[in-house]
Amino acid sequence: MKRDLADIAAQTYDLLVIGGGIYGVCVAWDAAQRGLRVAMVERGEFGAATSANSLKTLHGGLRYLQEANLPRMRLMIRERRAWLRIAPDLTRPLPFLLPTGGKLSRHRLLLTAALLINDLVSWDRNRGVRPEWHLPHGRILSRADCFAHLPGLPDSRVSGGALWYDAQILDTEKLLRAILQAAITHGARAVNQTAVTGFIQQGRRVQGAIITDRLNGQSHEVQASLVVNCAGAWSDGLLALVDGRSATPTPTFHLSTAINLVTRQIVPNVAVGLPSRWQGRARILFTAPWQDCSLIGTWHAPYTGTTPAYQVDEATLDACLAEVNAAYPPAQLTRADVRQVHAGYLPMQPGPADAVRLVRESVIYDHARTDQLDGLISVIGVKYTTARHTAERAVDLALRKLGRTAVPCQTAHTPIAHVSPARPIDEEYPDAITY
Numbered sequence: 001m002k003r004d005l006a007d008i009a010a011q012t013y014d015l016l017v018i019g020g021g022i023y024g025v026c027v028a029w030d031a032a033q034r035g036l037r038v039a040m041v042e043r044g045e046f047g048a049a050t051s052a053n054s055l056k057t058l059h060g061g062l063r064y065l066q067e068a069n070l071p072r073m074r075l076m077i078r079e080r081r082a083w084l085r086i087a088p089d090l091t092r093p094l095p096f097l098l099p100t101g102g103k104l105s106r107h108r109l110l111l112t113a114a115l116l117i118n119d120l121v122s123w124d125r126n127r128g129v130r131p132e133w134h135l136p137h138g139r140i141l142s143r144a145d146c147f148a149h150l151p152g153l154p155d156s157r158v159s160g161g162a163l164w165y166d167a168q169i170l171d172t173e174k175l176l177r178a179i180l181q182a183a184i185t186h187g188a189r190a191v192n193q194t195a196v197t198g199f200i201q202q203g204r205r206v207q208g209a210i211i212t213d214r215l216n217g218q219s220h221e222v223q224a225s226l227v228v229n230c231a232g233a234w235s236d237g238l239l240a241l242v243d244g245r246s247a248t249p250t251p252t253f254h255l256s257t258a259i260n261l262v263t264r265q266i267v268p269n270v271a272v273g274l275p276s277r278w279q280g281r282a283r284i285l286f287t288a289p290w291q292d293c294s295l296i297g298t299w300h301a302p303y304t305g306t307t308p309a310y311q312v313d314e315a316t317l318d319a320c321l322a323e324v325n326a327a328y329p330p331a332q333l334t335r336a337d338v339r340q341v342h343a344g345y346l347p348m349q350p351g352p353a354d355a356v357r358l359v360r361e362s363v364i365y366d367h368a369r370t371d372q373l374d375g376l377i378s379v380i381g382v383k384y385t386t387a388r389h390t391a392e393r394a395v396d397l398a399l400r401k402l403g404r405t406a407v408p409c410q411t412a413h414t415p416i417a418h419v420s421p422a423r424p425i426d427e428e429y430p431d432a433i434t435y
């Protein structure tokens with residue numbers, strides 16, 4: 001592989017994608033597959049920011065039943081199915097168990113009804129999915145069966161358990177790289193360790209970006225008919241580089257920090273929603289088996305800094321462990337049991353200083369409409385699960401803006417080749433890569 005930013009900059013593109021997280025690579029893949037000339041730049045390593053920190057769940061949206069948001073549920077169900085279909089080697093079905101009893105929202109009858117509705121709403125969840133990856137119906141477990149999975153669960157009011165199926169991504173980074181590889185196979189150019197440090201503008205039209213090689217400091221101009229901002233938590237900082245944005249720039253999301261722990265395995269075979277009451281706050285902590293570990297989370301707090309670069313401090317880590325041990329005393333987790341701390345940012349709604357209400361739906365901004373700035377689109381993603389679908393909508397918009405014939409999206413049906421590193425990962429993904 002030859003790293004040659006000058007060569008990338010010498011060409012003109014339909015789309016320049018900024019940011020190589022799951023949203024950026026999905027946009028690049030879809031756009032390249034639909035015949036657009038695509039370049040993508042990533043400031044660090046592909047997929048190493050928020051996308052590397054997810055709990056790896058492909059959500060079927062059962063929680064949206066609480067608010068009767070069936071369209072959102074259907075979207076999540078379709079997207080879960082799409083990943084199981086196109087990336088079977090990198091995903092698997094994952095049973096989830098939620099103890100019933102105690103609060104009204106976890107009443108056995110209510111959850112029986114919820115599982116039934118979930119099965120009805122997801123009637124086509126297995127269409128086109130490998131038979132061995134089919135997601136069975138949900139069901140209610142007896143108290144004894146629930147305790148067989150969770151011996152030592154402290155809540156004496158537990159009456160049984162609600163069991164349903166979602167899916168898990170086995171390796172989010174590998175999946176992202178497989179999508180990146182698919183984009184490149186369709187002709188996209190992609191380079192890491194390269195930051196967008198400015199925009200090329202003619203008046204109120206964005207015509208490309210200035211990219212700076214972080215390895216040697218050299219800058220180049222890349223011309224593109226459309227620039228797609230997929231910079232995740234860094235989107236607002238990136239948009240601050242655009243000249244002439246409106247006084248109330250869009251998007252203006254507040255950010256929440258989000259933490260997961262990777263620990264010694266505390267519950268095997270099944271993901272669990274652990275009822276937790278901690279420091280006066282009741283909520284559900286999730287733990288999912290992953291490799292020989294448990295993924296546990298997610299802890300959120302409003303982010304008040306200005307340049308997202310998250311380090312989890314010791315006090316926060318201790319508080320997380322204490323909450324897990326209180327919710328599930330058999331865990332007995334200590335610092336020595338923590339293998340990794342995953343920390344990232346998610347968009348949240350503005351609100352009271354101590355409350356986090358995450359943004360539920362991904363948003364696509366056409367800045368021609370929001371800021372009278374043509375040639376620029378921002379994609380703000382909220383879930384790994386829905387990245388493919390959001391990318392589809394973003395590329396539909398791009399085709400319209402470019403005045404191209406609508407080409408149907410194929411990504412929900414195109415199997416992603418499993419990129420299995422033949423060599424150790426450090427050698428296959430050296431510090432700087434250009435495709």
Ligand SMILES: Cc1cc2nc3c(=O)[nH]c(=O)nc-3n(C[C@H](O)[C@H](O)[C@H](O)COP(=O)(O)OP(=O)(O)OC[C@H]3O[C@@H](n4cnc5c(N)ncnc54)[C@H](O)[C@@H]3O)c2cc1C
Nearest residue numbers: 019021022023043050051055057196232344382383384385
């Ligand atoms: C703790 C946690 C748990 C989660 N769990 C789940 C889950 O179980 N299931 C689920 O579906 N979702 C989950 N999510 C959400 C999901 O991970 C995110 O929605 C998704 O990864 C966001 O992807 P992204 O591409 O928008 O952002 P990122 O992955 O952050 O990508 C943005 C990229 O832009 C790059 N960039 C920024 N500025 C520039 C620049 N100037 N030039 C070039 N590149 C730039 C960054 O380096 C970065 O790589 C979780 C998130 C967190 C934090």
